[in-house]
Amino acid sequence: MDIRFAEDVGAFAEFLTDLGLNHIELRAGYLNVREDGLTPETLRDIARTYDLTYSIHAPHIDVAPGNINDHLRSAVVDATTEALDFAAAIDAVGVVVHGGSVRTRYPERVHAYVRERSVETIRACAHHAADVGVPLCLENQRTRTQKRRFTATPERLASFLEAVGVGPEALRVTLDVGHAKAGGIEYDRFVDRFGDRIHLVHLHDNDGTTDAHDPLPSFRAVGETIGAPYNILEMKSLDDVERCVRAPSQ
Numbered sequence: 001m002d003i004r005f006a007e008d009v010g011a012f013a014e015f016l017t018d019l020g021l022n023h024i025e026l027r028a029g030y031l032n033v034r035e036d037g038l039t040p041e042t043l044r045d046i047a048r049t050y051d052l053t054y055s056i057h058a059p060h061i062d063v064a065p066g067n068i069n070d071h072l073r074s075a076v077v078d079a080t081t082e083a084l085d086f087a088a089a090i091d092a093v094g095v096v097v098h099g100g101s102v103r104t105r106y107p108e109r110v111h112a113y114v115r116e117r118s119v120e121t122i123r124a125c126a127h128h129a130a131d132v133g134v135p136l137c138l139e140n141q142r143t144r145t146q147k148r149r150f151t152a153t154p155e156r157l158a159s160f161l162e163a164v165g166v167g168p169e170a171l172r173v174t175l176d177v178g179h180a181k182a183g184g185i186e187y188d189r190f191v192d193r194f195g196d197r198i199h200l201v202h203l204h205d206n207d208g209t210t211d212a213h214d215p216l217p218s219f220r221a222v223g224e225t226i227g228a229p230y231n232i233l234e235m236k237s238l239d240d241v242e243r244c245v246r247a248p249s250q
């Protein structure tokens with residue numbers, strides 16, 4: 001449920017189940033701008049009615065897990081743990097989170113400081129994930145020239161997970177195949193590195209240069225190759241989702 005979607009969750013659930021799909025990822029941004037009473041009870045009722053599961057994407061718009069102002073960084077922890085609490089209340093299967101970044105033009109000492117703060121943020125959130133029984137799923141972000149993102153490559157993601165030091169029951173991986181492609185990285189490199197730790201998959205396409213979130217008609221084959229339990233068509237419109245599902249199997 002993207003912030004751009006006007007549909008309510010019930011209508012979206014009906015749309016998905018008519019297409020044979022059975023999972024919704026609720027973005028925190030979408031939830032934050034709704035005024036239609038999306039209580040945990042309402043969402044659990046929708047899940048029972050349509051026999052579907054949920055995941056939550058933790059706040060990520062204007063969010064910096066490694067913020068050098070510790071008051072602002074603490075707010076990221078609070079917002080993410082609140083998303084985990086909400087996820088537990090609706091029986092969600094996971095919460096997606098970003099690992100943060102630092103501007104490449106900053107000196108190396110700032111790079112190290114921001115990464116350390118990002119690790120502390122994700123560690124605190126992962127411990128809370130263990131407490132509430134909903135895994136936190138760290139997502140690979142795409143590479144950017146202006147920013148060094150701490151989870152953009154398999155090597156950086158592995159190093160970050162090691163630094164956090166929380167086991168895979170509480171801290172897992174979201175593999176975004178579009179982010180990998182936009183960064184010139186074959187997604188199977190993440191599969192080879194993280195295997196069963198990949199809990200959620202974001203499926204979309206691009207031309208290899210921008211994070212366009214275009215339709216991915218081959219999503220079934222890609223999902224089977226990865227083998228994760230939950231897959232999300234992360235598109236910009238309902239037409240794009242339908243185009244993927246209606247396309248001949250590839």
